[in-house]
Amino acid sequence: MGRPSEDELIAAYFAPLAGPSAFALRDDAAFLPQRPGHETVVTKDMLVAGVHFFERDPPGPIARKSLRVNLSDLAAKGAEPLGFLLGLALPGNWTEPWLKGFAEGLGGDAAVYNCPLLGGDTVRTPGPLTISITAFGAVPAGQMVPRAGAKPGDRLYVSGTRKPDWAASLAQLERAYLVERYLLPQPRLRLMEALRAHAHASMDVSDGLAGDLAKMLRLAGLTAEVSASGMPLSEAARKALAHSPALVETILAGGDDYEIVCAVPPSRCAAFESDAKVAGVPVGAIGTAVPGDAPPVFRDEEGRALAFARPSFQHFQC
Amino acid sequence: MGRPSEDELIAAYFAPLAGPSAFALRDDAAFLPQRPGHETVVTKDMLVAGVHFFERDPPGPIARKSLRVNLSDLAAKGAEPLGFLLGLALPGNWTEPWLKGFAEGLGGDAAVYNCPLLGGDTVRTPGPLTISITAFGAVPAGQMVPRAGAKPGDRLYVSGTRKPDWAASLAQLERAYLVERYLLPQPRLRLMEALRAHAHASMDVSDGLAGDLAKMLRLAGLTAEVSASGMPLSEAARKALAHSPALVETILAGGDDYEIVCAVPPSRCAAFESDAKVAGVPVGAIGTAVPGDAPPVFRDEEGRALAFARPSFQHFQC
Numbered sequence: 009m010g011r012p013s014e015d016e017l018i019a020a021y022f023a024p025l026a027g028p029s030a031f032a033l034r035d036d037a038a039f040l041p042q043r044p045g046h047e048t049v050v051t052k053d054m055l056v057a058g059v060h061f062f063e064r065d066p067p068g069p070i071a072r073k074s075l076r077v078n079l080s081d082l083a084a085k086g087a088e089p090l091g092f093l094l095g096l097a098l099p100g101n102w103t104e105p106w107l108k109g110f111a112e113g114l115g116g117d118a119a120v121y122n123c124p125l126l127g128g129d130t131v132r133t134p135g136p137l138t139i140s141i142t143a144f145g146a147v148p149a150g151q152m153v154p155r156a157g158a159k160p161g162d163r164l165y166v167s168g169t170r171k172p173d174w175a176a177s178l179a180q181l182e183r184a185y186l187v188e189r190y191l192l193p194q195p196r197l198r199l200m201e202a203l204r205a206h207a208h209a210s211m212d213v214s215d216g217l218a219g220d221l222a223k224m225l226r227l228a229g230l231t232a233e234v235s236a237s238g239m240p241l242s243e244a245a246r247k248a249l250a251h252s253p254a255l256v257e258t259i260l261a262g263g264d265d266y267e268i269v270c271a272v273p274p275s276r277c278a279a280f281e282s283d284a285k286v287a288g289v290p291v292g293a294i295g296t297a298v299p300g301d302a303p304p305v306f307r308d309e310e311g312r313a314l315a316f317a318r319p320s321f322q323h324f325q326c
Numbered sequence: 327m328g329r330p331s332e333d334e335l336i337a338a339y340f341a342p343l344a345g346p347s348a349f350a351l352r353d354d355a356a357f358l359p360q361r362p363g364h365e366t367v368v369t370k371d372m373l374v375a376g377v378h379f380f381e382r383d384p385p386g387p388i389a390r391k392s393l394r395v396n397l398s399d400l401a402a403k404g405a406e407p408l409g410f411l412l413g414l415a416l417p418g419n420w421t422e423p424w425l426k427g428f429a430e431g432l433g434g435d436a437a438v439y440n441c442p443l444l445g446g447d448t449v450r451t452p453g454p455l456t457i458s459i460t461a462f463g464a465v466p467a468g469q470m471v472p473r474a475g476a477k478p479g480d481r482l483y484v485s486g487t488r489k490p491d492w493a494a495s496l497a498q499l500e501r502a503y504l505v506e507r508y509l510l511p512q513p514r515l516r517l518m519e520a521l522r523a524h525a526h527a528s529m530d531v532s533d534g535l536a537g538d539l540a541k542m543l544r545l546a547g548l549t550a551e552v553s554a555s556g557m558p559l560s561e562a563a564r565k566a567l568a569h570s571p572a573l574v575e576t577i578l579a580g581g582d583d584y585e586i587v588c589a590v591p592p593s594r595c596a597a598f599e600s601d602a603k604v605a606g607v608p609v610g611a612i613g614t615a616v617p618g619d620a621p622p623v624f625r626d627e628e629g630r631a632l633a634f635a636r637p638s639f640q641h642f643q644c
Contacts (some may be wrong), residue, residue, distance in 0.1 A: 015541075019514050031472065031473070031474065033397070034472070034473060034474065034545060035403075035472055035473040035640055036399040036402050036403055036473060036530055037367040037369040037371060037399050037400065037402075037405065037463070037470075038367065038369075039366070039367055039368075039470065040358070040365075040367065040368050040462070041365040041366055042360070042366065046367070047358075047360070048357070048358040048360065049355040049356065049357055049358065050354040050355060050357075050358050050411065050442055050444065050445065050460075050462075051356075051445065052411045052413055052445060052446050052447050052458075053447050054413040054414075054415055054447045054448075054449045054458060054513060055449070056415055056449055056451045056452070056453070056456075058452050059449060059450055059451065059452065060449070065467060081354040081355050082355065084354050084355075085353075085354055085355045086354065092459055093368065093370045094370075095370055095372040095374055095413065095460075095569065096372075097374055097456055105455065126368065127368065127369065127370060127439075128370050129370050129371050129458075131372045131375070131377060131378070132372070132377055133374045133453060134374070134376050134453065134454060135374070135451060135453015135454045135456070136376065136450070136452060136453045138374075138415055138451065138453070138456050138458075140370075140372060140413040140447075140458035140461040142357070142368075142370065142411055146337075152355075152357065154349065154353060155349070155352060155353040155354060156349065156352065156353070157612065171547070177555055194399045211353075211354050224332070227352060243552055243642040246598075253611075261622040269629065273599065278615070286360075326518055
């Protein structure tokens with residue numbers, strides 16, 4: 009029995025995920041849904057087996073992570089998901105059960121995040137599985153939160169706790185890290201209204217907090233003193249740090265966070281914190297933006313400056 | 327000396343290609359330019375070294391082809407290019423001269439087709455070079471030309487001549503094919519107004535005329551008798567066919583065409599042909615759509631039905 013053609017595969021696994029403007033994935037192109045009074049923002053993340061996930065990871069979580077890293081970018085911009093395109097390069101050893109699992113994972117998240125499939129392309133690759141997702145979001149006109157908008161005096165916030173499940177020893181921490189690899193990023197979409205209402209600047213942390221904060225501030229000619237003691241650490245992470253202060257580097261500079269870092273003017277901080285609380289997203293103030301072109305300095309609980317061997321995790325670096 | 331980081335690479339090679347809504351490629355997302363009274367259509371094509379082009383092809387043409395296959399989809403929908411996103415997975419052996427050539431080719435076509443870079447993602451891959459482009463186009467509201475809109479009685483047209491440079495023997499034809507691999511598709515954007523004004527249905531031919539025409543008609547419950555004698559053959563191709571009638575299969579079913587096939591109601595044929603002529607795009611009427619669910623029958627100059635060993639070229643099939 010032959011393997012399904014591209015058209016058969018699309019009809020079987022991906023057409024059920026398609027939004028109403030996608031022509032059941034049977035046209036050369038799709039309409040992009042537009043919302044009156046809104047602007048459309050667009051983002052694209054590419055993921056490669058062996059680089060961004062392991063080839064043997066289960067297909068559902070691979071699919072979900074691929075979509076969620078894009079949704080995390082939309083969240084940082086204050087944009088509500090509109091839909092996405094899927095580019096899928098499949099290696100020769102793909103199987104139908106694998107593809108079924110992939111489509112189910114993708115469809116589950118598309119439903120949860122109200123972000124339908126609009127179209128895409130499926131090709132064969134002699135290399136590793138490669139996934140390229142383009143996601144669209146809607147922002148009320150003029151309200152997109154830029155990466156470059158921080159102002160001197162803005163308070164800097166980071167979402168989430170670092171790390172909710174980290175344990176009390178390095179060995180446990182490393183084990184937890186291995187498990188976390190399989191954990192899916194939680195795009196902070198519930199924070200988007202608070203960001204639009206109050207933040208001057210925002211980005212999603214995907215290459216480690218230290219490096220990404222430096223990027224955001226550099227765009228505005230700013231720097232900061234960041235106090236590790238202000239970081240929203242979980243109890244377990246705090247305990248781990250107390251035992252092994254060197255872990256602070258791992259905690260602050262580790263990649264793959266998918267939290268939001270943002271800059272909020274002092275007059276809006278109370279409202280931002282209150283709106284974030286209502287949205288159910290923990291946020292912690294970690295410092296204040298000041299003019300300067302040096303990278304932000306991170307200080308531990310005793311006020312000592314921390315040095316990062318690896319200030320920013322770059323998937324690209326080779 | 328270290329290799330440039332992803333950020334340095336983007337700043338050096340891709341930021342100069344960026345459109346005004348792309349934030350110099352330094353944000354998590356970009357605005358999608360919107361045109362009042364227009365709808366936005368979106369398309370995505372993925373290309374893999376060793377599948378869609380050869381790894382040793384020069385970088386400029388690889389970049390241009392990757393953009394043009396997407397522009398060809400926009401052309402078929404009657405959409406004017408607005409911009410594109412670039413997903414680029416680079417193998418470990420990339421060099422800066424290669425990347426410079428790639429960016430120059432891409433920038434050249436972005437300028438020619440008025441289609442600026444809006445954003446994207448650059449990652450490392452242990453596999454082959456993989457390019458995923460998402461292109462956006464604007465169509466006056468309600469005027470997108472669908473793939474599924476053909477009606478019984480519509481005349482079927484194909485753009486271009488098949489093939490301008492094909493020669494008089496199979497050996498020559500094969501040599502020409504090898505050369506043609508390097509030739510770049512010419513997206514038929516100049517045909518877009520004629521398509522919007524007159525066509526019921528349209529698609530771009532990327533998997534061979536025979537298979538793609540079958541796809542377009544099947545969506546509308548139609549079929550057709552296609553006369554090879556009505557095909558807009560170049561003089562060279564006509565000569566080749568006269569010598570080797572078996573070549574008709576190669577000519578009709580070959581992939582990678584990037585011409586437009588469309589369905590035009592009889593009352594609009596004269597206007598369509600005239601508008602296409604003004605636009606400088608050759609079009610030829612090849613048959614008439616009739617109800618039926620069989621694949622279209624192609625007949626040679628003596629009226630014999632042609633059988634295609636490979637009705638549609640699918641890059642995906644493995």
